[in-house]
Every structure is written in C-alpha cells, then in structure tokens.
Amino acid sequence: MEIKRTKIVDIFNPELVGEHVCVKGWVRTRRGNKHVQFVALNDGSTIKNLQIVFDLQKFTEEQLRPINTGSSLHVEGTLVASQGKGQTVEIQAETVEIYGTADPETYPLQKKGHTLEFLREKAHLRMRTNTFGAVFRIRHHLAFAIHKFFNDRGFFYLHTPLITASDCEGAGDMFQVTTLNLGDLPKNEDGTTDYSQDFFGKSTSLTVSGQLEGELGATALGAIYTFGPTFRAENSNTPRHLAEFWMIEPEVAFNDITDNMDLAEDFIKYCVKYALDHCRDDIDFLCQMYDNSLIERLESVLREPFVRLTYTEGIEILSQAKKKFEFPVSWGVDLQSEHERYLVEEHFRRPVILTDYPREIKAFYMKQNDDGRTVRAMDVLFPQIGEIIGGSEREENYDKLIAEIERRKIPMKDMWWYLETRRFGTVPHAGFGLGFERLILFVTGMANIRDVIPFPRTPNNAEF
Numbered sequence: 001m002e003i004k005r006t007k008i009v010d011i012f013n014p015e016l017v018g019e020h021v022c023v024k025g026w027v028r029t030r031r032g033n034k035h036v037q038f039v040a041l042n043d044g045s046t047i048k049n050l051q052i053v054f055d056l057q058k059f060t061e062e063q064l065r066p067i068n069t070g071s072s073l074h075v076e077g078t079l080v081a082s083q084g085k086g087q088t089v090e091i092q093a094e095t096v097e098i099y100g101t102a103d104p105e106t107y108p109l110q111k112k113g114h115t116l117e118f119l120r121e122k123a124h125l126r127m128r129t130n131t132f133g134a135v136f137r138i139r140h141h142l143a144f145a146i147h148k149f150f151n152d153r154g155f156f157y158l159h160t161p162l163i164t165a166s167d168c169e170g171a172g173d174m175f176q177v178t179t180l181n182l183g184d185l186p187k188n189e190d191g192t193t194d195y196s197q198d199f200f201g202k203s204t205s206l207t208v209s210g211q212l213e214g215e216l217g218a219t220a221l222g223a224i225y226t227f228g229p230t231f232r233a234e235n236s237n238t239p240r241h242l243a244e245f246w247m248i249e250p251e252v253a254f255n256d257i258t259d260n261m262d263l264a265e266d267f268i269k270y271c272v273k274y275a276l277d278h279c280r281d282d283i284d285f286l287c288q289m290y291d292n293s294l295i296e297r298l299e300s301v302l303r304e305p306f307v308r309l310t311y312t313e314g315i316e317i318l319s320q321a322k323k324k325f326e327f328p329v330s331w332g333v334d335l336q337s338e339h340e341r342y343l344v345e346e347h348f349r350r351p352v353i354l355t356d357y358p359r360e361i362k363a364f365y366m367k368q369n370d371d372g373r374t375v376r377a378m379d380v381l382f383p384q385i386g387e388i389i390g391g392s393e394r395e396e397n398y399d400k401l402i403a404e405i406e407r408r409k410i411p412m413k414d415m416w417w418y419l420e421t422r423r424f425g426t427v428p429h430a431g432f433g434l435g436f437e438r439l440i441l442f443v444t445g446m447a448n449i450r451d452v453i454p455f456p457r458t459p460n461n462a463e464f
Ligand code: 4AD
Pocket: 168, 169, 208, 209, 210, 211, 232, 234, 240, 241, 242, 243, 245, 247, 249, 250, 387, 388, 389, 390, 391, 392, 431, 432, 433, 434, 435, 436, 437, 438
C-alpha cells in the first residue's frame, strides 16, 4: 500500500530519521557512479532539495535511465542522517515510480544558470527554478500578511468591480471593455460610437483603481481595504510598470493625512518584517544569488522612522543637489524616478513620505489645502523602487469637489454616485494604494517587475 506523502519542507525533521517515507517531486539534478546515484528532488514546498540515494545493488541502470533533470518521481525509502555536505537528511530509496520523463534534448531548463531574460520567455516553466520558486513563495506570504494586517486591525476586505464606467485617476490610460463588433461599430448620427448597443448600454473599461468604490465602503463600514488586479494601458516599458498589476487600497473614515501616513508606514514595515520572519530561506537565497545588501536593506527599513517632508521642501533639496538630473527640477513638475531615488538613496538614505503636492499634478479627489495650489497628497518613496505608495486625504467638501470636477471637465454624469458620499453624511477620510509588485520587488531585491508576477502583462506581451 502506498504510504502518505511527506512534503519536502516537512522532511528536514530529526524525528523522522529512521522512518519509511514517501516523497514526490521534480528532479533538479542527477549525478553519481556505477555503484550509487544521487538525485536532488524538489517539490516546490521549499527552496531546499532533498537528496535521494539510489544504490545500484537495488536498482538497475535501465530503471534509473529516464530519471533526468525535469522528470517527475514518486520515491519511497528510509530517511537517514546524511553523510554528505549540504544536507542533514537524505532518503535511501527502496522503490521509485517515474510519473513523467523530460527529454534532455528539449527540456528548456536542462542547464543551470539561465538569464532572467531567457526565463521570461519560458514563463510557463520558470516557476520550477530556485529563483522563481523563491519569488512566488514570498509573493504568497506577502499576500497573506496583507490580509492578516488589515483583518487584525478591524478593516473589512471589500471587492470593488474590475469593469467600470468611471476613470478614477483621470489619466486616460484605460483598456476598453466591449462586446461590440470592432469591425462594424454602430454609429450615432454625429459619427461617434453608439454605446447604447454595447453590453452594459454604455462605454466601460477595466478599472485603474478601486478607490472610488472603496470610499463608498469606508463611509459605510468605517475602514476597508481592496486587494485586486488593476489595469493601465500606459505604454511605459520600464522595469517598474505593468499593464496588469495588483493594488492594495485601504480607505478609512475619520482619518486625516497624518493618520494615513502612520498607517502606510506601519503597513509596509509589517509586511517587510513578516517576510523576514516567514520567508527566511528564500530571502537568504536571493540575497546570496543577486544582491548581498538585500537583508541589510530590509532590516534598515524596519529600524528607522520614514522621513516626512513636503513636496516644496523636496524640490528645494533637489534644486540644491550637485547631481545633474536628466529631467530638470522646478516647483510644479511631477517628480521622476531619478528625483525620488536621489532623495531616498543619496540625501536621506531612508524611505521618504512626500506630502502636499501641487494640485495640478494630482487627481481631482484630493483634499485642497488653504494655499489654493497644493493638495493633501502623500507618496511613499523607497530605495531601489521610487514610488511604492500613492495616496491622500480626500476632499470631503461637496462644493469644492464639484468645482474641481467642473474645472477639470470630468463628465459629471459619471460621478453622481461618488458625489453622494459628500451630499449625505460626508466625513473626513483618507486612503492610499500600494503597488503589490513594487512591494515584492523591494522584498525580493529583484530588479524587474516582470520577474515578480507569474505572467506579466506589458506592451506586446500577453503570451502565457
Ligand atoms: O499612485 P497611484 O496611481 O494611486 C492610485 O491609483 C490611487 N487611487 C490610490 C489610492 O489612493 N487609493 O497608484 C498607486 C500605486 C503606486 O504608488 C505604485 O506602487 C502602483 O500603484 N502602480 C503601479 N505598479 C505597477 N505598474 C503600474 N503601471 C503601476 N501604476 C501604479
């Protein structure tokens, strides 16, 4: 009778030594001689491989021949303390069943040491490598940490729609959703498309943010968060942008900008600490392989408070910097990643929260300051990443919000439901959005956002 399978993550347990065990997984390497063969087996539950020892007095060469890199096995045998370096236990195999072979001539991961670029072309298999196994285990633990953080603090997880008729950020980078026949569009008399014949009877798109609906939740349930995919058709081929990315958006009634900053700082620190506490083997591996300052960087974020200063103060520092920037700095410009990274990596050497940005470069919903030219925005800027969080206190005054919507010529008919939060029992409130993949970039030390989401969506890339 087949005995119950033990996951490899659970097998490095001295109490199991001497037991008859069953493991299943994929072969990473095989080596050996005429007397004994060693197979490194991985089942994805941990970065660690388990060594399987095949004594050739018990197995024929014939039997072991199909066991190549990439093949899949079911092995039973005795768990013993290991003599070899690099592992504490190994299995002396007694039986082996080969589930599937992997032809060494055609298996793409036959060799070690492929570049990350090569592996992006093999996104359907790259999770079987040490690097991507580590990254996606960390991604899971961070997602779990995020739910735990908010749940423990009494926030409710709100599911906001992915298909929407409103444009939250007003940036115009939306993917349209339609069932109309693009080859034969119904027209109005003035030549524009007749969306009344479309599925929803109006023009719709994929959401760029769940915030507006999140505000409806916060002004009813008190404190909510969203955690879902968002879509932006911005054609920016950078190592920090995706067309489909995941965002976490907490929104809290009665919070002001300072509460919002405190929440953002606690939240990020919690996530980083959670990863250090729960993903240590994977982080150690990435630290050794790619970036030996990774752990120090993660720990340093936990040690010190984030610097808080206004955009205006930030611009002053940047204009006095000796560094030559590609994009010149003056009051009113939107900060580029080179500016953000200068403040964080060179000037302060700590994460920075910049507040009170010019009204003209931020979204319509942000609370206006009394100076008439800035809004109560906040961006959290991180080493290696630049902007990791964007948020604000919201304009809760109905008249001011209407005036801003009119000034920006945002179609009011699409916004009536949002405006009712300000007509009926309006309250001060604030929230922010954390880019999930940017957090994972920071925690893993990976350099390209395409390497921290299983199947990246970027311009000209939707293969897998
Ligand atoms: O600063 P953003 O555009 O803010 C909002 O969408 C607000 N509605 C959030 C809120 O207040 N509830 O985006 C928030 C974060 C950014 O700081 C960044 O980390 C991430 O989302 N982000 C992206 N991540 C990957 N690819 C992209 N194209 C991204 N655009 C934004």
